[in-house]
Amino acid sequence: MTRFKVPDMECNACVASITKAVQKIDAKADVAADLAGREVAIASTATPQMLRAAIEAAGFTVGRSPKYE
Secondary structure: OEEEEOOOOOOHHHHHHHHHHHHHHOOOOEEEEEOOOOEEEEEOOOOHHHHHHHHHHOOOOOEEOOOOO
């Protein structure tokens, strides 16, 4: 499980955009979002670098979560 802080993730549309971006690189990825904590947890075979790049390409700022696993 890879976790990222996404400080500009503010709504369900943001979550949908992030999920779509991640699933472009791994169609089977499981994306769970915590809007209150502005964090996403992703179960994927893609590397954390690939996941970060996908989220950033969707227009979001990505930081490393203190809960990074």
